[in-house]
Amino acid sequence: MQVHTVRDLGAAVREARSHQGLTQAELARRAGVSRDWLVRLEQGHPRLEVQLVLDVLAAAGLALATGPQPPETADQTEATWDELFSHLTGESDNG
Amino acid sequence: MQVHTVRDLGAAVREARSHQGLTQAELARRAGVSRDWLVRLEQGHPRLEVQLVLDVLAAAGLALATGPQPPETADQTEATWDELFSHLTGESDNG
DNA sequence: GCGCAATGTCGCCGTACGACGACATTGCAT
């Protein structure tokens, strides 16, 4: 999933969290932040400490990668979140 | 390039910047941050505003992506930075 | 040796962060 704004990060965290059945309180606990703060992240608040964001990403089971922007990118069809998290929500999703 | 800490982000920005022949002042100008701040980012300061970080990433020609952590990841051999930026520093790298 | 550009550092100021505790609201099961 491409990340351009904090809203994207918030959405990713929220998806990952709910797909794992974690509450805000639990994820915040694991990541070492306040629940209050986690709410702000999921809402896309722009002025958050970047290291805390990275901590939460990790605690939520999300990896982050960077690299050169492709010179020109049209519409890249990406997998849905349900697909991305299929290995967490239910191993056997066929049938 | 995997991003785990702010140091990783700082390194990525610095690489991208120098590979494009940009000065700190110029990149800071384009991203709308102070040069002072950009120095802190490249040094891996952990308490930076995440949205500003994203702005600089974009201004430096870096894309950011997130997704579920692979269940188990051994040592993934990645391309070197020189390879990643070959299309910026020199189009023709063959021969 | 000299000048220039780039980088890294410092002190100051206005501002918002991040944690905490309490509360209101929402969603769901019974």
Next chain:
DNA sequence: ATGCAATGTCGTCGTACGGCGACATTGCGC
């Protein structure tokens, strides 16, 4: 309707951020 868990919001406090301007240092060319 009731009870409970989860979520979102508010006010307060201590603290560091982010921008600014100036300076020291470094690296390079001549």
